Amino acid sequence: MAAIKPSLAKGTRDFSPTEMEKRNYIFDIIKAVFAKYGYREIQTPTFENLQTLTGKYGDEGDKLIFKILNSGDYLAKAPGNLMEEKASAQLAPHIAEKALRYDLTVPFARYVVMHQHELTLPFKRFQIQPVWRADRPQRGRYREFYQCDVDVVGSDSLLNEAEFVLIYHEALSGLGLRDFTIKLNNRKILTGIAEVLGKPELIVDMTVAIDKLDKIGLEGVNNELLNRGFTAGDLEKLQPIIQLQGTNTEKAEQLRQVLASSPIGLKGIDEIETVLGYVEKLVGDTAVVNRFVELDITLARGLNYYTGCIFEVKTNEATMGSIGGGGRYDDLTGMFGLNGLTGVGISFGADRIYDVLEELGLFPNTAVLTTQVLISNFDKLAELYALPLLRKLRAAGVASELYPATAKLKKQLSYADAKKIPYVILIGEEEIASGLFSLKDMLTGEQRMLGETEVLSFLAPNA
RNA sequence: GUAGGUAUAGCUCAGUUGGUUAGAGCACUAGAUUGUGGUUCUAGGGGUCGUGGGUUCGAGUCCCAUUACUUACCCCA
Numbered sequence: 001m002a003a004i005k006p007s008l009a010k011g012t013r014d015f016s017p018t019e020m021e022k023r024n025y026i027f028d029i030i031k032a033v034f035a036k037y038g039y040r041e042i043q044t045p046t047f048e049n050l051q052t053l054t055g056k057y058g059d060e061g062d063k064l065i066f067k068i069l070n071s072g073d074y075l076a077k078a079p080g081n082l083m084e085e086k087a088s089a090q091l092a093p094h095i096a097e098k099a100l101r102y103d104l105t106v107p108f109a110r111y112v113v114m115h116q117h118e119l120t121l122p123f124k125r126f127q128i129q130p131v132w133r134a135d136r137p138q139r140g141r142y143r144e145f146y147q148c149d150v151d152v153v154g155s156d157s158l159l160n161e162a163e164f165v166l167i168y169h170e171a172l173s174g175l176g177l178r179d180f181t182i183k184l185n186n187r188k189i190l191t192g193i194a195e196v197l198g199k200p201e202l203i204v205d206m207t208v209a210i211d212k213l214d215k216i217g218l219e220g221v222n223n224e225l226l227n228r229g230f231t232a233g234d235l236e237k238l239q240p241i242i243q244l245q246g247t248n249t250e251k252a253e254q255l256r257q258v259l260a261s262s263p264i265g266l267k268g269i270d271e272i273e274t275v276l277g278y279v280e281k282l283v284g285d286t287a288v289v290n291r292f293v294e295l296d297i298t299l300a301r302g303l304n305y306y307t308g309c310i311f312e313v314k315t316n317e318a319t320m321g322s323i324g325g326g327g328r329y330d331d332l333t334g335m336f337g338l339n340g341l342t343g344v345g346i347s348f349g350a351d352r353i354y355d356v357l358e359e360l361g362l363f364p365n366t367a368v369l370t371t372q373v374l375i376s377n378f379d380k381l382a383e384l385y386a387l388p389l390l391r392k393l394r395a396a397g398v399a400s401e402l403y404p405a406t407a408k409l410k411k412q413l414s415y416a417d418a419k420k421i422p423y424v425i426l427i428g429e430e431e432i433a434s435g436l437f438s439l440k441d442m443l444t445g446e447q448r449m450l451g452e453t454e455v456l457s458f459l460a461p462n463a
Numbered sequence: 464g465u466a467g468g469u470a471u472a473g474c475u476c477a478g479u480u481g482g483u484u485a486g487a488g489c490a491c492u493a494g495a496u497u498g499u500g501g502u503u504c505u506a507g508g509g510g511u512c513g514u515g516g517g518u519u520c521g522a523g524u525c526c527c528a529u530u531a532c533u534u535a536c537c538c539c540a
């Protein structure tokens with residue numbers, strides 16, 4: 001068999017030991033916060049029935065689902081006419097009945113419906129698993145990436161929304177981020193705006209356009225609105241909304257006036273104000289809230305399913321898309337036949353957070369823990385002589401290893417150096433004769449002769 | 464799906480209007496140092512210059528095609 005050139009599938013990455021240690025550092029901090037707020041972990045399968053996933057993410061989203069070819073002679077049962085016509089989209093469900101999960105929310109909805117009789121509502125769960133999307137990779141965008149989702153179903157209390165703001169703040173601060181913005185919006189406000197304009201059916205076009213304010217500026221947004229079916233008169237009404245200024249309270253006040261004729265819009269504002277009120281009480285410091293939380297009506301995401309509050313988090317310390325997002329969906333499980341169950345949740349983009357922490361140099365050294373001590377291996381005699389010490393070190397909880405072959409000391413020390421092992425124990429003729437061990441500090445280069453108990457108490461002072 | 468950019472050693476990259484045997488740094492191996500790493504010095508291994516075609520006396524260099532990677536748009540974490 002001819003050797004093939006090794007390569008990674010597009011948009012995927014290997015995680016080497018150092019990277020894994022850093023990734024776990026992120027996951028551990030996020031998990032600890034989730035647990036602290038009462039969420040419990042679940043996992044769902046890597047792949048689901050294709051039917052479970054399609055139709056949940058909009059047309060664009062459906063195209064990005066990785067489908068898994070059926071086993072066996074999958075073309076035998078496929079409709080001939082569709083193959084003749086090369087109708088890929090229609091043919092796909094006939095030859096691919098499974099697909100890789102696209103996010104964690106839809107599998108969670110399926111989970112809730114299937115386990116409804118064993119769940120105590122409200123059910124609070126978190127889930128940290130990879131998801132797959134078949135889009136074109138670019139900076140901060142991968143085809144395989146991890147989401148850290150935390151959701152609660154069966155509770156319509158806005159306390160949940162408020163706690164998610166706290167979770168974001170606590171987790172991101174815990175990771176060392178200092179300047180980020182938790183943006184809040186509400187689907188009902190967007191609906192209200194579209195209503196006031198008399199164009200409720202254009203809500204998606206409207207929000208997609210004004211969402212780009214940061215990127216293409218006011219003029220660009222206005223042009224896009226015109227292209228998407230809005231009139232000059234609509235634009236005029238929209239200007240004060242798009243360019244909303246001031247504190248969160250001031251913004252809410254202005255919106256209240258604009259949306260006076262829209263009951264649903266006013267409800268959205270009520271919700272935002274309630275959430276902000278809870279957040280202030282929970283944080284206990286208005287200045288902190290104003291610094292990290294921002295009412296931003298240009299925020300548009302997940303419009304296919306979000307019905308209430310919408311979240312998005314951006315870091316201001318690095319150029320990166322959003323590092324998290326979420327929202328409320330009133331009918332999370334309706335698509336699986338269980339109506340009237342509301343859900344709200346957020347997600348952390350772990351891979352992007354990793355890139356940001358890397359760029360800002362925020363990974364602590366302790367995130368990269370390794371073997372504490374390496375025992376050298378001079379010859380077979382020393383190797384055997386080392387084994388009891390190795391056993392005692394490990395029994396005392398010291399991460400330790402014996403160099404697995406008789407090799408030049410230079411090579412063994414280089415190994416310790418490359419692996420950043422802080423101590424090396426040298427065992428040769430002298431040590432065997434004296435019964436002492438040479439303990440070398442790799443950082444200072446100092447070397448001492450110690451007895452076994454001294455070695456153990458030095459490397460494991462608390463054991 | 465649309466539009467750019469890039470492709471030379473394991474990695475990051477030089478390579479002059481087309482001209483002899485394609486280079487550097489890092490990494491690796493060995494020696495200087497037969498029981499001492501990280502610094503230093505010396506030597507060594509490692510290349511069908513992404514692939515296929517074309518122009519030319521001659522192509523890493525120019526042209527065409529193709530593939531892969533990459534950046535941006537759409538969309539999204």
